[in-house]
Amino acid sequence: MKKSALVLLVLLAAAIVGPWISSHGYAATNFNLQLQAPTLAGMHWFGTDELGRDVFVRTMLGIRMTLLVAIVASLVSLVIGVTYGAIAGYVGGRVDALMMRFVDTLYAMPFIFFVILLMVAFEQNFLLIFVAIGAINWLDMARIVRGQTISLKEREFVEAARLTGVSTARIITRHIAPNVLGIVVVYITLTIPQAILVESFLSFLGLGIQAPKTSLGSLVNDGVNYMESASWLLLIPATLLATMLMSFNFLGDALRDYFDARRAR
Amino acid sequence: MLRYTLLRLAGAIPTLLLVIALAFLMVHAAPGGPFSNERAASPEVLENLEKHYRLDEPLPQQFVHYLGNVIRGDFGPSYRYVDYTVSELIAIGFPLSLQLGALAMMLALLVGVSAGTAAALRQDSLLDRALMSFAMTGISIPVFVVAPVLVLLLSVKLQWLPAGWSGSNGAAKFILPVVTLALPQIAYVARLTRASVIDVLSRDFVRTARAQGLATKTLVRVHVLRPAMLPVLSYLGPAIAAILTGSVVVEEVFGIPGLGQFFVRGALNRDYTLVLGIVILYASLVIAMNLLVDILYGVLDPRVRQR
Numbered sequence: 384m385k386k387s388a389l390v391l392l393v394l395l396a397a398a399i400v401g402p403w404i405s406s407h408g409y410a411a412t413n414f415n416l417q418l419q420a421p422t423l424a425g426m427h428w429f430g431t432d433e434l435g436r437d438v439f440v441r442t443m444l445g446i447r448m449t450l451l452v453a454i455v456a457s458l459v460s461l462v463i464g465v466t467y468g469a470i471a472g473y474v475g476g477r478v479d480a481l482m483m484r485f486v487d488t489l490y491a492m493p494f495i496f497f498v499i500l501l502m503v504a505f506e507q508n509f510l511l512i513f514v515a516i517g518a519i520n521w522l523d524m525a526r527i528v529r530g531q532t533i534s535l536k537e538r539e540f541v542e543a544a545r546l547t548g549v550s551t552a553r554i555i556t557r558h559i560a561p562n563v564l565g566i567v568v569v570y571i572t573l574t575i576p577q578a579i580l581v582e583s584f585l586s587f588l589g590l591g592i593q594a595p596k597t598s599l600g601s602l603v604n605d606g607v608n609y610m611e612s613a614s615w616l617l618l619i620p621a622t623l624l625a626t627m628l629m630s631f632n633f634l635g636d637a638l639r640d641y642f643d644a645r646r647a648r
Numbered sequence: 649m650l651r652y653t654l655l656r657l658a659g660a661i662p663t664l665l666l667v668i669a670l671a672f673l674m675v676h677a678a679p680g681g682p683f684s685n686e687r688a689a690s691p692e693v694l695e696n697l698e699k700h701y702r703l704d705e706p707l708p709q710q711f712v713h714y715l716g717n718v719i720r721g722d723f724g725p726s727y728r729y730v731d732y733t734v735s736e737l738i739a740i741g742f743p744l745s746l747q748l749g750a751l752a753m754m755l756a757l758l759v760g761v762s763a764g765t766a767a768a769l770r771q772d773s774l775l776d777r778a779l780m781s782f783a784m785t786g787i788s789i790p791v792f793v794v795a796p797v798l799v800l801l802l803s804v805k806l807q808w809l810p811a812g813w814s815g816s817n818g819a820a821k822f823i824l825p826v827v828t829l830a831l832p833q834i835a836y837v838a839r840l841t842r843a844s845v846i847d848v849l850s851r852d853f854v855r856t857a858r859a860q861g862l863a864t865k866t867l868v869r870v871h872v873l874r875p876a877m878l879p880v881l882s883y884l885g886p887a888i889a890a891i892l893t894g895s896v897v898v899e900e901v902f903g904i905p906g907l908g909q910f911f912v913r914g915a916l917n918r919d920y921t922l923v924l925g926i927v928i929l930y931a932s933l934v935i936a937m938n939l940l941v942d943i944l945y946g947v948l949d950p951r952v953r954q955r
Contacts, residue, residue, distance in 0.1 A: 488663050493889040493934045496927045500674050503915045587792040607796045621793045629788040
């Protein structure tokens with residue numbers, strides 16, 4: 384768990400300061416230096432791509448973009464999931480049954496294809512990527528929050544708020560939501576790798592982040608075209624993406640076990 | 649049992665309708681029509697095109713019409729592949745994708761269940777730990793990373809297997825795509841099987857069978873595997889969805905002319921009807937698989953039917 388957290392911190396640091404370390408621009412092309420292997424000379428530590436762009440800067444920006452999309456998308460899923468789950472759990476009765484039936488129905492759908500459909504319909508809109516990926520992952524969140532809310536709403540402080548005439552909307556936002564945040568934060572760690580997968584899948588197919596901007600998924604896609612002559616273009620982003628996903632999964636698993644053990648006590 | 653089956657079937661139909669409605673709305677809410685990025689056509693031509701494809705009618709009417717056609721298996725004409733209907737394109741691409749998917753699924757079940765059972769029987773041994781770290785790796789690394797890396801290693805560097813689809817024939821060209829597609833599913837199935845077998849092994853009836861002197865082999869085959877397979881069975885629905893998603897990537901990387909490739913091309917070319925048709929087909933497959941799993945569950949576990 385500590386190792387995973389450490390790896391993620393390094394990746395986060397790379398995403399923040401990485402692009403500044405190198406003197407090259409991420410979109411600057413140099414047609415005298417196409418597909419150059421990684422070298423210390425000329426500061427192209429990860430080599431150059433087919434347009435002579437510096438791969439180090441592009442990789443760092445790719446990490447940044449991948450993390451950014453994943454985190455923002457997870458926040459979107461957090462907002463939707465917490466709101467939905469808290470309302471269903473707090474209102475209860477027939478509304479709850481109907482809302483949860485809807486969630487069950489959505490579970491049976493291959494969401495990724497709907498995201499692609501959205502991408503086709505609305506062009507590759509940058510903001511849409513965040514929202515669409517966030518909209519996939521809120522189902523688990525809604526279920527967890529609903530369960531928590533049902534046990535919270537019988538507690539004295541919620542009852543006291545209700546008796547003093549606080550409105551339902553205010554009770555949910557001010558009293559229920561803050562109290563479910565702990566468990567929600569743990570599940571976010573498991574939502575982030577899923578969001579990364581979806582984003583890089585879309586970018587790999589050319590439907591996600593558009594050039595000259597880049598993400599780890601689109602870097603892998605670029606690398607595939609030149610893997611026979613310039614394998615580093617594929618191997619560097621592929622390794623980083625795999626490392627990132629594994630670290631999130633290990634960390635999320637460990638955190639969940641830790642919190643579950645604590646709650647079981 | 650019949651009542652249970654019918655109830656499940658009745659539950660799947662609204663889901664399917666919801667899927668079709670959602671997909672239809674998404675495509676039609678898009679800014680700009682399917683012909684808006686064509687070279688400037690005269691208004692008369694556009695009007696005729698819209699009339700031809702019934703785009704001038706009100707949306708609910710279009711939807712009812714589309715739904716009626718879909719039920720008859722007609723997804724309309726493709727907007728980009730001129731002279732082809734979407735159904736014809738599906739008929740061209742689907743058999744190959746189905747073959748790939750079915751092979752990957754069989755491989756995943758065979759290897760996953762064997763590995764999971766072996767790991768569970770020697771819990772905490774070196775074999776168990778090796779298999780489980782392998783499984784965690786398989787789950788974490790996406791198909792579109794595994795596929796090109798395997799091609800680079802096995803086809804380009806070592807030249808053991810053909811890299812592309814066209815130009816090579818025989819069974820060898822199936823090996824890499826199927827293995828790549830199956831890998832993450834092998835990992836999931838192995839993890840599920842292991843947890844489930846360990847759980848069943850701790851039950852009383854297993855202890856009794858052991859006390860009666862049953863050999864481990866017979867015990868596992870006769871008493872353990874059947875109840876242990878229930879969680880694996882319920883994973884089949886998500887597995888189908890994952891294999892469909894994965895096949896899009898695998899077909900793209902290996903250049904296999906299947907449905908996944910049509911889907912990606914259609915998405916990049918903004919071929920609305922083609923993408924809409926394939927999404928509906930994929931969703932129906934997933935829903936049908938979930939339905940089948942529900943019914944099989946009812947067959948295998950009578951308690952489920954009572955609820």
